[in-house]
Amino acid sequence: xxxxxxxxxxxxxxxxxxxxxxxxxxxxxxxxxxxxxxxxxxxxxxxxxxxxxxxxxxxxxxxxxxxxxxxxxxxxxxxxxxxxxxxxxxxxxxxxxxxxxxxxxxxxxxxxxxxxxxxxxxxxxxxxxxxxxxxxxxxxxxxxxxxxxxxxxxxxxxxxxxxx
Amino acid sequence: xxxxxxxxxxxxxxxxxxxxxxxxxxxxxxxxxxxxxxxxxxxxxxxxxxxxxxxxxxxxxxxxxxxxxxxxxxxxxxxxxxxxxxxxxxxxxxxxxxxxxxxxxxxxxxxxxxxxxxxxxxxxxxxxx
Amino acid sequence: xxxxxxxxxxxxxxxxxxxxxxxxxxxxxxxxxxxxxxxxxxxxxxxxxxxxxxxxxxxxxxxxxxxxxxxxxxxxxxxx
Amino acid sequence: xxxxxxxxxxxxxxxxxxxxxxxxxxxxxxxxxxxxxxxxxxxxxxxxxxxxxxxxxxxxxxxxxxxxxxxxxxxxxxxxxxxxxxxxxxxxxxxxxxxxxxxxxxxxxxxxxxxxx
Amino acid sequence: xxxxxxxxxxxxxxxxxxxxxxxxxxxxxxxxxxxxxxxxxxxxxxxxxxxxxxxxxxxxxxxxxxxxxxxxxxxxxxxxxxxxxxxxxxxxxxxxxxxxxxxxxxxxxxxxxxxxxxxxxxxxxxxxxxxxxxxxxxxxxxxxxxxxxxxxxxxxxxxxxxxxxxxxxxxxxxxxxxxxxxxxxxxxxxxxxxxxxxxxxxxxxxxxxxxxxxxxxxxxxxxxxxxxxxxxxx
Amino acid sequence: xxxxxxxxxxxxxxxxxxxxxxxxxxxxxxxxxxxxxxxxxxxxxxxxxxxxxxxxxxxxxxxxxxxxxxxxxxxxxxxxxxxxxx
Numbered sequence: 043x044x045x046x047x048x049x050x051x052x053x054x055x056x057x058x059x060x061x062x063x064x065x066x067x068x069x070x071x072x073x074x075x076x077x078x079x080x081x082x083x084x085x086x087x088x089x090x091x092x093x094x095x096x097x098x099x100x101x102x103x104x105x106x107x108x109x110x111x112x113x114x115x116x117x118x119x120x121x122x123x124x125x126x127x128x129x130x131x132x133x134x135x136x137x138x139x140x141x142x143x144x145x146x147x148x149x150x151x152x153x154x155x156x157x158x159x160x161x162x163x164x165x166x167x168x169x170x171x172x173x174x175x176x177x178x179x180x181x182x183x184x185x186x187x188x189x190x191x192x193x194x195x196x197x198x199x200x201x202x203x204x205x206x
Numbered sequence: 207x208x209x210x211x212x213x214x215x216x217x218x219x220x221x222x223x224x225x226x227x228x229x230x231x232x233x234x235x236x237x238x239x240x241x242x243x244x245x246x247x248x249x250x251x252x253x254x255x256x257x258x259x260x261x262x263x264x265x266x267x268x269x270x271x272x273x274x275x276x277x278x279x280x281x282x283x284x285x286x287x288x289x290x291x292x293x294x295x296x297x298x299x300x301x302x303x304x305x306x307x308x309x310x311x312x313x314x315x316x317x318x319x320x321x322x323x324x325x326x327x328x329x330x331x332x333x334x335x
Numbered sequence: 336x337x338x339x340x341x342x343x344x345x346x347x348x349x350x351x352x353x354x355x356x357x358x359x360x361x362x363x364x365x366x367x368x369x370x371x372x373x374x375x376x377x378x379x380x381x382x383x384x385x386x387x388x389x390x391x392x393x394x395x396x397x398x399x400x401x402x403x404x405x406x407x408x409x410x411x412x413x414x415x
Numbered sequence: 416x417x418x419x420x421x422x423x424x425x426x427x428x429x430x431x432x433x434x435x436x437x438x439x440x441x442x443x444x445x446x447x448x449x450x451x452x453x454x455x456x457x458x459x460x461x462x463x464x465x466x467x468x469x470x471x472x473x474x475x476x477x478x479x480x481x482x483x484x485x486x487x488x489x490x491x492x493x494x495x496x497x498x499x500x501x502x503x504x505x506x507x508x509x510x511x512x513x514x515x516x517x518x519x520x521x522x523x524x525x526x527x528x529x530x531x532x
Numbered sequence: 533x534x535x536x537x538x539x540x541x542x543x544x545x546x547x548x549x550x551x552x553x554x555x556x557x558x559x560x561x562x563x564x565x566x567x568x569x570x571x572x573x574x575x576x577x578x579x580x581x582x583x584x585x586x587x588x589x590x591x592x593x594x595x596x597x598x599x600x601x602x603x604x605x606x607x608x609x610x611x612x613x614x615x616x617x618x619x620x621x622x623x624x625x626x627x628x629x630x631x632x633x634x635x636x637x638x639x640x641x642x643x644x645x646x647x648x649x650x651x652x653x654x655x656x657x658x659x660x661x662x663x664x665x666x667x668x669x670x671x672x673x674x675x676x677x678x679x680x681x682x683x684x685x686x687x688x689x690x691x692x693x694x695x696x697x698x699x700x701x702x703x704x705x706x707x708x709x710x711x712x713x714x715x716x717x718x719x720x721x722x723x724x725x726x727x728x729x730x731x732x733x734x735x736x737x738x739x740x741x742x743x744x745x746x747x748x749x750x751x752x753x754x755x756x757x758x759x760x761x762x763x764x765x766x
Numbered sequence: 767x768x769x770x771x772x773x774x775x776x777x778x779x780x781x782x783x784x785x786x787x788x789x790x791x792x793x794x795x796x797x798x799x800x801x802x803x804x805x806x807x808x809x810x811x812x813x814x815x816x817x818x819x820x821x822x823x824x825x826x827x828x829x830x831x832x833x834x835x836x837x838x839x840x841x842x843x844x845x846x847x848x849x850x851x852x
Contacts, residue, residue, distance in 0.1 A: 054643075061270075061271035061275050062272065062647075064270070067729070081643055085642055120229075120253045123245070123250055127232050136241065136303065148632075156286065165245050166285075166292075167296055169633060177245070179245055214767060217767075217768050217775070221775045221778065223775070224775040224776075228778050228779075228782040228785070230805060231782040231809075234789045234802060234805060235786075240798055240801070244797075247786075247804065255811055265772075266819060266824075272824065272830075276815075276831060279831070279835070282640065286634060287841040289633055290634050290846070291797065291845045293845070295848075300795050340780060347787050350787065350791065352450050356431075360796065361440070365442075370790070370803060371450055376833075377810060378457055382420055383471075383486045384470065386585075387494050390664055393669055393836060394499060394501075394668045395449075395452075395453060396840075397835075397839060398502060400840055401675060402754070404852075406510070406512065413622075413763050418557070428550065429546060463567075465562070466559050469821075469823070471571070474658070487567040488570055492587040492588050496599055498664075499599055500602060502751075507606055507610065509758075513761070514613055627852065628851040648835065652828065652832075659828050660826075679843065
C-alpha cells in the first residue's frame with residue numbers, strides 16, 4: 043500500500059467520523075482515531091485511488107477553483123433540464139458522441155466522469171482507455187475534437203493540475 | 207430578528223430544492239427514452255436534495271455534520287449509480303429514441319467486432335496453410 | 336401535515352404491493368417489493384419509531400431485495 | 416395517524432395473502448410472504464403508537480418526565496426482532512427455491528407433486 | 533375455477549376479521565403497565581437514552597442472544613443446502629466486467645459505508661439503530677466489494693474469526709453480569725457513566741458492537757454463500 | 767412562518783414522489799422503473815430531512831443516511847443483474 047493513499051483515506055475517514063458524531067469530546071476523538079487507523083488496512087490492501095493525488099499548494103488552489111466551476115455548472119445544468127422539461131415541444135436532440143481525455147490517474151478519471159454526468163445535458167456511458175462515450179441530450183457536433191472541447195476541456199484543465 | 211431572517215431564507219432554499227425534485231420527476235415522466243430519463247432524473251434529484259439539505263442547514267446550523275455527510279454521499283454516489291445504470295441499459299439494448307442523431311459507441315463497437323472477426327479469419331487462414 | 340404524508344405514502348405502498356404481486360416480470364416485481372419496504376419505513380418514522388424505520392430500511396428494503404436478485408441471477412444462469 | 420397506518424398494514428397483509436394463495440411462481444409466493452411480513456410489522460408498531468407523543472429516545476426529553484412524553488417502546492423492540500428473523504426466513508426460503516429449481520428445472524408450483532396423493 | 537372461489541372465500545374471511553379488528557381498535561392515550569415501568573425506570577436503571585435499546589439489550593437480552601443464534605443457524609443451513617459434489621459443478625459462464633468508474637468509486641465508498649455502519653452500532657444507546665442495522669450496513673459494504681469485483685471472494689477464515697470472537701465476547705460479557713452485578717447480561721458491570729455520553733450505559737456499547745460485528749459477519753456469509761453458489765449438472 | 771414554508775416544501779416533495787410513481791407504474795422497461803426507484807429514494811432523503819426538522823429531532827437524520835447507502839446499492843445490484851455481471 044502506498045503511504046499517500048493510506049494517509050488520505052485516514053484523514054477522510056476521521057473527518058467523516060467527526061462530522062457524524064458532531065462533537066469533539068476526548069473519547070470520541072480517540073475512538074475515531076483508532077477506527078480510522080485500522081479500517082484502511084483491513085479494506086484497502088490493493089487500493090490505489092488516491093495514489094496520484096498532487097498535494098502542492100497550486101493543486102489545492104485549483105481544487106477549490108474546480109469545486110466552484112463544478113457547482114456553477116451543476117446549477118446551470120438544472121436550469122437547462124428545467125427549460126427542456128417545461129417547454130411544451132420538448133426540445134431535445136440526443137445522441138452518443140465520443141470525447142478524448144488526457145487524464146491517466148484513476149481518481150481523476152472518476153471525478154471527470156462524475157462531473158460530465160452532472161453538467162448540462164451529458165451522461166457518461168463508458169470509459170475505454172482514453173475515450174469517453176457520452177450521451178448528449180443536445181448534440182452540437184459529432185466531431186471528436188469539437189465535442190471534446192465543448193464537454194471535457196472546461197474541467198480537464200483543473201484536473202490535470204490536481205492529479206497530474 | 208436576525209436568526210428569523212436566516213430561517214426564512216432557509217425555508218425558501220428548501221422550497222427551491224423541492225421544486226427541482228418535482229422538475230426532475232416531471233422530466234422522468236415526459237422524456238421519450240430511458241437515457242434521457244436518466245439524465246433528467248439524476249441531475250435534478252442531486253441538486254434538489256442538496257438544496258433541500260442546505261436550506262434546512264440554515265434553520266438548524268448545529269446539525270452541520272449530518273447534512274454535510276449526506277450531501278457528500280449524494281454527490282459522490284448519484285452520478286456513479288446513474289452511469290452504471292445507463293451502461294447496463296446500453297448493453298441490454300434498451301432502444302434509443304427515434305430522435306437520436308448519432309451513436310458513436312455502436313460504430314466503435316462495430317469496428318472492434320469487425321477487427322476481431324478479421325483477426326480470426328487471418329488466424330484460420332494461417333492454420334489452414 | 337404528517338397525516339397527509341401518511342395517506343400519500345400508504346396509497347403509494349399499496350400500489351407498489353399490487354405491482355409486486357401482479358407483474359409478470361420477476362425483476363420488476365422484486366423492485367416493487369423493495370419499494371413497499373422503503374415506504375413502510377417512512378410510515379414507521381411517522382409512527383415515532385426511528386429504530387424500526389432504520390432496521391426496515393437496512394434489512395427489509397436493502398438486503399432482502401439483494402438476496403432476491405442473487406437467487407434470480409442463479410436461476411437465470413441455469414436456464415440459459 | 417395510527418388509523419391510517421393500521422389500515423395500510425391490514426391492506427398490505429391482505430395483498431400479501433392474496434399473492435401467496437393465487438400465484439403459481441415460487442418466487443412470487445416468497446414475495447407475497449415478505450409483503451405480508453411488512454404489513455404485520457406496521458400493524459404491531461401502530462398498536463403501540465400514542466397520540467402526539469415522541470420517539471422513545473431521551474435526548475431532548477428529560478428522563479423524569481419520560482413516561483408522559485414517549486410512545487410505547489415494547490412493540491418496537493418486538494418488531495426489531497421480527498424484521499431480522501424475517502430476513503433469515505426469507506433467505507432460507509429462497510435458498511430452498513433455488514434447490515427445488517435445481518431438481519425440476521421449473522419454478523411453477525404445480526410441477527412439485529411428489530408428496531401429493 | 534373452484535380453487536379461485538376458495539381463495540376468494542379465504543380472503544373475504546380474513547378481510548372480515550381484519551375489519552373487525554380495525555373497528556375495535558382505539559388509539560392509545562396512555563402507556564401500558566410494562567411500557568410505563570420501562571419509561572419511568574429505564575433511564576436510571578440502565579443509563580441508555582434509547583429505551584428500545586435498553587429493552588433489546590438488557591431487559592430482554594436473552595431474546596437477542598436467541599436471535600443471533602437463529603441468524604447463525606440460518607447461515608449454516610444455507611451453506612449446507614447450497615453445497616454440491618465437486619464432480620457435479622457446471623463451469624460458470626463468463627460475466628461482463630465492471631466498469632472502471634464503479635471499480636474506482638467503490639474503493640472510496642466502501643470505507644465510508646463501513647464507517648457509517650460502525651457509527652450506527654457504537655452509538656446504539658444514544659441514537660436509533662444499533663447492532664442489527666449496523667451489521668446490515670456493514671454486510672452491504674461487503675456486498676459492494678463483491679459487486680465491483682466479481683472475483684473477490686469473502687474470506688471464510690476472517691469471517692469465522694470475527695464471528696467466534698464476537699460471539700464469545702457477547703456471552704462472556706453476559707456471564708460477567710452474573711459475577712459482578714445482578715444477573716446474566718446485567719449491564720452495570722462497568723458503572724453507568726454520564727447520561728448521554730459515548731461510554732455510558734455500562735456494557736451496552738460493547739455488547740452492541742459485538743452484536744453488530746457478528747450480524748455483519750453472518751449476513752456477509754449468507755450473501756457470499758448465495759453469490760458464489762455453483763450450478764449443478766442435470 | 768418557517769413551518770409554513772417547510773410544509774410547502776414537503777408537499778412539493780411528496781408530489782414529486784407521486785409523479786415518479788406514475789413512471790414506475792407505466793415504465794416500459796425495467797431500466798425505467800429502476801431510475802424511478804432511484805429518484806424516489808433520493809427524494810425520500812429530502813422528505814425524511816424535512817420530517818426531522820418539522821419534528822425537531824436530529825436523530826431521524828441517521829435513517830436518511832441509511833437510505834442514501836441502500837438506494838445506491840439497490841440501483842447497482844439491479845444494473846449488474848440486468849447486464850449479466852453478477
